[in-house]
Amino acid sequence: MRAKKKITAVLLAAVLVLAVGGCGPQAERGKFRKVSVLLDWTPNTNHTGVYAAKKLGYYEKEGLDVEIVQPATGGTAQLIAAGQGDFGFSYQEEVTIARTKNLPIKAIAAVIQHNTSGFASPVEKNIRTPKDFEGKTYGGWGSPAEEAMLKALMKQENADFGKVKIVNIGTADFFASIERDIDFAWIFWGWTGIESELRGIKLNFIPLRQYHDALDFYSPVLIASEKTIADDPELVKKFMKATSKGYEYCMRHPEKAAAILLQEVPELNRDLVVASQRYLAKEYKADAAEWGEMSCDRWKKYADWMYAQGLLERPLDCNKAFTNEFLPGGN
DSSP: OOOOOOHHHHHHHHHHHHHHHTTOTTOEETTEEEEEEEOSSSSOGGGHHHHHHHHTTHHHHTTEEEEEEOOSSSOHHHHHHTTSOSEEEEOHHHHHHHHTTTOOEEEEEESSSSOOEEEEEEGGGOOOSGGGGTTOEEEEOSOHHHHHHHHHHHHHTTOOGGGOEEEEOTTOOHHHHHHHTOSEEEEEIIIIIHHHHHHTOOEEEEEHHHHOGGGOOOOSEEEEEHHHHHHOHHHHHHHHHHHHHHHHHHHHOHHHHHHHHHHHSTTSOHHHHHHHHHHHHTTSSTTOSSTBOOOHHHHHHHHHHHHHTTOSSSOOOGGGTBOOTTSTTOO
């Protein structure tokens, strides 16, 4: 459940998207518009709304033939910006960095209203604060947002980022990795945290949003390219109408939504999917007036915090980072 980039990964992902998409992400097939959605990670309950919208015919009703694609590790934002996919899952932290580097993407919905992520480690590692990251090995997925976050948190604790060893574990299993290769990792509580509870494994967890209010960012988010938004707003509107219905279904019927995801991705752990779906049913929308809505205040607060840490090249114009205009409520 993450994001980010190396040239090789991006090229591999582009090949995969083109292979799956046939004649491309914007091709027509019969009366249905062929549309691709790129996942950010291996399929999980963050994505269930899209699977539900497809299975329940919500996309079909809007005239869309949606292909859900799992690209090579990372690279979703670059692929969407390059036109190698119509929509994708990303993160506010990734979009923030991308927009300050002029990558032409924009967030169109918050999948989960509040940040449920944080740094996790087995209790025996005794990692309780970012200061304790010193001398430890972090397992990540190769994202610049990861390094930026580690640096920022450690700076506030007067800790030395240079004393952290970073290894790229890609999509490797967190629990297998902490037994062999790493001491801590960045996880979503709604998936890996829930799994730790099911396994009876005790973790020390540093929730980002409780560590600093600027870190209650939207994670994950759905993104589209500026070109798609400008040239084909009707497509974005149709996609978001159906996707919103998919996530609303997940909130009303978490067990049924879990069954849909398991049917589409049968290799997933059934107990984990059901427990995670129940947890996220309350988190997708949380205290928002509408699923998917975002605020400039939240985008600005996070970006300003990162800029103050010297981790962004320039301040973020939040109006270029996200839009609520394609949500059914259109606010």
